[in-house]
Each structure stands twice: as structure tokens, then as C-alpha cells.
Amino acid sequence: MAAAAITPSRLAALTRARCAIFKTAHNSTSARTGAKYFRARLRGPSMVNYYPQDIDLSMSKLAKEWPELELVNFAEAQRLWDVDMKRARGKGAPAKAKDKSQSRRTQRRR
Structure with missing residues (x-):
């Protein structure tokens, strides 16, 4: 007995039915x-879990955490030196008023 050939239209109908059944x-x-x-697994959650969350490295925090290391933040040291030099030349920030009578605002209104 010879096997009957299945027509392409019947195969297409079978494929459509299979797709409808299995969504x-x-x-x-x-x-x-x-x-x-x-269909692939998302990579984002794995990447987020791979890298540490609370990493905030700065010289000031490291110096505060380990004072025995005597770490020097060169940028902060330079900034403080610049402020001192400006103050020595009279170009620094004005002194803050201790009370209302020393305020420049109240002196200007008189």
C-alpha cells in the first residue's frame, strides 16, 4: 500500500490550527x-544584581572613615588654600552678621 501524499494546503491548515491551539x-x-x-530572558535584572548598589567612593568619605591613614584630598586642600589667599587679599566672602544690627541690609535702609 503506497503512502498518500499530503497536500501543501492541508499542511498549512494543520500549521494554522497548531498555532491557534498552542498560542x-x-x-x-x-x-x-x-x-x-x-522570548529570551531579560538581561537587565542580572546586570543590576551583578554590580554593587551602594558604592560611593570619594576622598572625603574615605578620609572620614579611616582617619588613621591620613589621606589627603588634594582638590579640597587646594580649594582651602585658594580661599585663604583670597581672604588675605581682601577678596574673600564677607563676614556673616552675628545679629540683626550687623546686617548690611539694615544698615543700607537707614
């Missing part, structure tokens, strides 16, 4: 849909 996309033309990328 998969029917792609009869074999066009690229990108479905494999949508």
Missing part, C-alpha cells in the same frame, strides 16, 4: 519577526 505566531512566509529576542 504561537503563525508565520507562513518565514519572515523575520524577532520573536526569539522577545
Whole structure:
């Protein structure tokens, strides 16, 4: 007994029915849909878990945490030196008023 050939239209109908039953996309033309990328596991959560969350490295925090190391923050030291030099030339910030009578605002209104 010879096997009967199955017609292409019957195979297409079978594929459509299979896709409807298993809720998969029917792609009869074999066009690229990108479905494999949508099915793939997301990488974002793994990347977030890989890197440490609370890492905040700065010289000032390290120096406060380990004072026995006597770390020097060169940027802060330079800033303080510049402030001192400006103050020596009279270009620094004005002194803050201790009470209301010393305020420049009240002196200006008189």
C-alpha cells in the first residue's frame, strides 16, 4: 500500500490550527519577526544584581572613615588654600552678621 501524499494546503491548515491551539505566531512566509529576542530572558535584572548598589567612593568619605591613614584630598586642600589667599587679599566672602544690627541690609535702609 503506497503512502498518500499530503497536500501543501492541508499542511498549512494543520500549521494554522497548531498555532491557534498552542498560542504561537503563525508565520507562513518565514519572515523575520524577532520573536526569539522577545522570548529570551531579560538581561537587565542580572546586570543590576551583578554590580554593587551602594558604592560611593570619594576622598572625603574615605578620609572620614579611616582617619588613621591620613589621606589627603588634594582638590579640597587646594580649594582651602585658594580661599585663604583670597581672604588675605581682601577678596574673600564677607563676614556673616552675628545679629540683626550687623546686617548690611539694615544698615543700607537707614
